[in-house]
Amino acid sequence: MDDDLKNNYEFMTSSEIAKSLALKVKAIRKKRFKTQKLFAEHIGMNFNMYARFEQTGQISFPEFINIAKGLDRIEEVSLLFSENKDLIQW
Numbered sequence: 868m869d870d871d872l873k874n875n876y877e878f879m880t881s882s883e884i885a886k887s888l889a890l891k892v893k894a895i896r897k898k899r900f901k902t903q904k905l906f907a908e909h910i911g912m913n914f915n916m917y918a919r920f921e922q923t924g925q926i927s928f929p930e931f932i933n934i935a936k937g938l939d940r941i942e943e944v945s946l947l948f949s950e951n952k953d954l955i956q957w
Contacts, residue, residue, distance in 0.1 A: 885924030893921045895938050910937035 876884050900906035907917040910933045920926040920934070935944045 882924065887924070889921050889924035892934055892938065895940070896921075899938070906937065910934060 876887070879887065896903070896906045900909060903918050903921060904914050907914040910917075912930060912933060916926070916930070917934075920930070926934070932941070932944060935941045
């Protein structure tokens, strides 16, 4: 993917967005928990499931919420669909 579009979710596929989010989670997790195993235990998730998420970005939405909660980032998830965004009038 072109570097100019690399961080623009508007032009990314769903799989690319999932992988990008997983990489962001991984960076945060490494600062606080060091290992995938410690973090998976912290959030009560199967280690293999969590490891697969970091590699592929694939995980269920409820499990993604558990990850966000485990990283103290649930407030960011709650802002995903805030009504402060400009509404398009059709």
